[in-house]
Amino acid sequence: MKWELNSDRPVYVQLIEQIQAEIISGNYKPGDKLPSVRDLAAEATVNPNTMQKALSELERIGLLLTNRTSGRYITSDEQMIKKLKAESAKNQILEFIDKMHQLGFEPEETLNLFIEIVKSHKQD
Amino acid sequence: MKWELNSDRPVYVQLIEQIQAEIISGNYKPGDKLPSVRDLAAEATVNPNTMQKALSELERIGLLLTNRTSGRYITSDEQMIKKLKAESAKNQILEFIDKMHQLGFEPEETLNLFIEIVKSHKQD
DNA sequence: ATTATTGTACTAAGTGGTTAATACAATAAT
DNA sequence: ATTATTGTATTAACCACTTAGTACAATAAT
Numbered sequence: 581m582k583w584e585l586n587s588d589r590p591v592y593v594q595l596i597e598q599i600q601a602e603i604i605s606g607n608y609k610p611g612d613k614l615p616s617v618r619d620l621a622a623e624a625t626v627n628p629n630t631m632q633k634a635l636s637e638l639e640r641i642g643l644l645l646t647n648r649t650s651g652r653y654i655t656s657d658e659q660m661i662k663k664l665k666a667e668s669a670k671n672q673i674l675e676f677i678d679k680m681h682q683l684g685f686e687p688e689e690t691l692n693l694f695i696e697i698v699k700s701h702k703q704d
Numbered sequence: 705m706k707w708e709l710n711s712d713r714p715v716y717v718q719l720i721e722q723i724q725a726e727i728i729s730g731n732y733k734p735g736d737k738l739p740s741v742r743d744l745a746a747e748a749t750v751n752p753n754t755m756q757k758a759l760s761e762l763e764r765i766g767l768l769l770t771n772r773t774s775g776r777y778i779t780s781d782e783q784m785i786k787k788l789k790a791e792s793a794k795n796q797i798l799e800f801i802d803k804m805h806q807l808g809f810e811p812e813e814t815l816n817l818f819i820e821i822v823k824s825h826k827q828d
Numbered sequence: 829a830t831t832a833t834t835g836t837a838c839t840a841a842g843t844g845g846t847t848a849a850t851a852c853a854a855t856a857a858t
Numbered sequence: 859a860t861t862a863t864t865g866t867a868t869t870a871a872c873c874a875c876t877t878a879g880t881a882c883a884a885t886a887a888t
Binding site for chain 3: 859860861862863864865866867868869870871872873874875876877878879880881882883884885886887888
């Protein structure tokens with residue numbers, strides 16, 4: 581797993597988002613075992629405490645489960661993941677519409693611009 | 705002007721974004737005079753230093769101009785604003801596509817979901 | 829000339845996130 | 859039984875952001 585971290589927002593929040601995205605997108609499958617906190621921290625070049633903070637939060641949400649010393653696992657609740665995926669997508673879209681609206685674009689214009697850009701990117 | 709601030713990210717960054725959006729969307733017109741730092745700070749219930757920091761940055765970019773004691777003004781360079789608007793929109797769209805891709809959606813799927821949501825929101 | 833308003837600068841204190849270093853508890857592996 | 863690996867907890871230090879309070883310089887308004 582490759583990590584993309586910057587200092588714009590708390591690192592632990594970015595870790596949460598990226599691990600969650602890996603689960604939602606299916607790169608991490610339900611039931612998969614995660615590397616240890618220390619390994620994950622090393623991989624992301626982050627302090628173990630910071631990684632721990634992110635994992636605890638994901639556990640609180642229910643996306644991860646801990647088996648004391650055998651490690652941490654992705655939830656096997658596929659329904660939950662599916663639901664989370666739909667929710668996340670909707671939130672992203674609404675947030676996007678809102679931001680574009682703040683810039684002065686109505687949804688129709690936004691849609692047209694979006695189509696434009698997708699087209700021009702296909703040609704690459 | 706109404707302000708929407710949270711503690712997720714530095715306040716001064718959010719101030720920059722929101723003032724910039726007001727200019728781009730045309731709510732602030734080229735050449736318009738801004739309220740004083742103190743007034744803006746009071747309006748946003750933020751410390752004057754924080755507002756000052758945001759305004760300085762916008763000035764550095766060239767969006768604002770200062771006339772020592774007569775106050776601050778929006779740039780009259782309409783071309784610059786227009787350009788910024790196009791750039792901002794494109795960045796928002798690319799960022800959005802990227803986030804959706806991280807969730808496992810290809811641009812086509814994203815487009816369909818987007819259309820779905822815009823439709824369902826029209827019916828409100 | 830005086831006053832009020834403007835932007836600007838500075839210092840001190842508080843908070844939250846991050847790193848570092850260390851230690852402990854539980855258990856899988858041997 | 860012993861060892862290694864796991865998650866977890868604690869303490870101290872550092873840094874960026876924010877607030878608070880104050881002060882100064884320039885100039886528009888009077």
